Amino acid sequence: MERADHQRATGAKRESSRTDPVYEPAGQPACMDEETVGIGLVLTAAVGFGTLGVLGVLAADAGLSIPSVLALRFAIASILLWTILWYRGRLQLLRGRTLAVALGLGAVGYAAQSGLYFLGLEFMTAGLVGIVLFTYPAFVVGFVLLTHPDRVTGTLLAALGCSLGGVALITGADPAGADPRGVLVVLGAAIVYSGYILVSQRTLASVDAETLTAFVLPAAAASFVAFGLATDTLAAPANATAWGVAIAIAVVATAIPVLAFFAGLERIGASRASIISAAEPAVTVALGAAVLGEPITVVTLLGGALVVGGVVLVQRERA
Template sequence: MDRVGLALVLVSAAGFGTLGVLGELAAAAGLSIPTVLAFRFLLATLVVWLVLGARGDLRPLRGRALAAGIALGAVGYAAMSGLFFWGLTFMTAGLVGIVLYTYPVFVVGAAAVRLGEPVTRRTVASLGGALAGVALVTGADPAGADPRGVAVVLAAAVVYAAYITASRMTLATVDPQVLTAHVLPAAAVSFFVFGTATGRLSTPATGYEWGIVAAIAVVATAVPIFAFFAGLRRIGASEASIVSTVEPVVTLLLGAAVLGEPITAATVVGVRSSSAGSCWSRPVRSRDSRLYALAQPFPGSRAGGPLRPASDRAKRPRRVGPAFWFKRS
């Protein structure tokens, strides 16, 4: 078990889990969805660029890697975010949560087909436990679901699954933090264009509004994206998606603490089930996981530094050791 990878994805899920509460605060302040998402990604971009620039790691992607980064942000991440918030106009947050968190099912299937990651009994059991916990935590009532909302949020789940899988494939040759620096501005441009075209884009007018947007950009975006990409390289797409299902648990607890939302016995059981599902998640052994090996830092390289060209990697003999493989149990 790669505890570092697991912890990174948990940090990511916790950060993203703050988005719901912060989003409610933004809505209460009168900020539109395009405004929140456009400035969310813009400010997060500035944070990421400043951090990478200070470390000397800010560098542009080129060719296919650049195209992949733009597509992941402008199409994948932006589409998932837009569909998620659109779904909220048809259904309650609880119903949207339970429908969205069907995405691990799509990730497991996509990872098995595209990345060669085996589907084990442990993976299926952890997935079932995590999703059962999410169902109890959200307290959703499927009988009250709007078919249009279900369709929209299912589309968001499919897009998110594709985004996760495509990110893993791109990380075979691209440093995750550099990729993040390209995904975020691409998503920002998408929402600035959309907001301008629809006439719904505005600028936060008060310090309180800017504070909410800044919190969304840093706590709910920049930090969790960094953590997710880093954890993804260590534990794989299927396991990362399952561990990420603790996100609504964080939202539940924050909702109770900040907004006074009630926690029922069913939600307590849901928290335990979701946490158990995350703990059961384990990376799977594979003697031929080339994508996983290529995603690891090279011996002697600085963490977050550039990866060597594919031609250089091909010349190096296959190696088994801490730099390429992490102990799994």
């Protein structure tokens, strides 16, 4: 990004827009193709992340502890990503403050969010955990409202209302199953995740998404290896089924969606990306019902429709 004068100029323009919590047209609208790609990438990430709850339940059923499955998740995903970057000739090293931030995002931010998410699966169904996590757009947009209120449009607020309304409706469909301990744990994950998103967006002003991800993932893996060793809860999968679930979590629910989300975040900003990602709980609810036999009701379907409505509103905002 800083190898030539024209590249530096381009990077400076990107930085000025990426550090905004929400991209808004200021004179010239953003490239529609870029926004279309960004929306598609974040939706792809939402589908991938939406598989995580169901796979997490299957991992527990296969006898994997939380530190074990998450250490494997991030370690396998790290190996996959570094191999891809090396093969494509895009392997880069980070230094100084950028390296410290990337490692902190992984070892603290992403590790904490993931650990709390999987802990929540011990108290609630995969669908409910996925839904409660999606209170996080409220924290993201709330932060934007406090710091940059002029950058939040009416359409974004309407989309947020649809998304959170859908979350509330789906949660209300099974209040008995919403264990208060699980709700508190997953709300903690949502708060951590909102901060993770905002810091990630600012970091992407100076480093590309693939490189940042390549350092976030192994840092998260190291956290869970250290925690597992300290608590004597780290163990390798005992059979082929456990290995299969661990690999699926690493590839389908981690490497692919993390890359897609970071790339989409670069293009459309934190608030829009977080609202579009509200498609994730609908995926989790559907998979929970199909794979795990978790209950699903008409109210749940209506809530899912509201979540998708938020995505549609964001697509209209790009015009």
